[in-house]
């Protein structure tokens with residue numbers, strides 16, 4: 606069953622047409638890896654799903670509700686309700702630097718959910734344990750490694766109990782030696798059947814963890830398929846050219 610339905614999405618920045626009639630669906634519990642060259646529109650597509658970008662045309666339905674229909678948006682209250690169940694993890698973590706890990710985790714649920722202090726405390730401890738950072742509850746982000754910061758960012762997204770998690774190049778800003786610890790947390794989430802869209806340059810992750818790979822080029826979806834077919838027998842010349850440059 607599709608939990609995200611995107612159809613004929615269009616977006617331009619001035620004269621730069623960044624999304625050209627993008628259509629695709631994500632099923633509940635599916636992990637979709639989105640790959641493609643820099644500037645192909647991957648981030649813009651992801652950001653549109655959480656309303657960090659406003660599209661010019663097309664539709665996005667999340668769990669049966671229209672975030673945007675034929676380029677028209679509902680009122681902001683409805684938009685907030687629709688996007689509330691989608692969490693996002695960014696390349697550069699976007700933690701609040703002046704707040705502790707615990708405060709970073711609790712700030713959003715404190716504002717929007719009716720939760721007691723005790724429940725929040727238990728939840729932040731449980732989720733930090735899940736990402737392997739129990740000992741960092743009271744740390745400041747500045748004292749953490751990049752891999753630890755990104756795991757805190759994932760924990761923060763999980764605090765809102767999302768149905769869908771979007772990752773925008775979550776390991777691209779990390780040193781190679783800490784990339785694995787973040788990918789492991791993402792693998793664990795995939796195994797727990799979290800619905801995920803992951804924009805990534807990590808071909809190993811796309812090949813091994815994703816249920817489906819989507820290749821974008823020049824604002825279009827060129828090809829998508831199950832990883833075993835996509836990587837061994839790409840159909841499109843542009844996919845072949847991209848893979849020959851990016852697979853090692």
Ligand SMILES: Nc1ncnc2c1ncn2[C@@H]1O[C@H](COP(=O)(O)OP(=O)(O)OP(=O)(O)O)[C@@H](O)[C@H]1O
Pocket residue numbers: 618621623641642643644645646647648649650
């Ligand atoms: N806020 C913005 N204002 C103007 N142009 C933008 C903006 N955001 C993105 N763009 C442009 O849109 C195009 C697509 O960018 P986008 O970040 O979506 O691509 P991407 O595939 O995610 O690339 P990367 O891997 O480099 O992040 C690029 O040409 C970029 O310069």
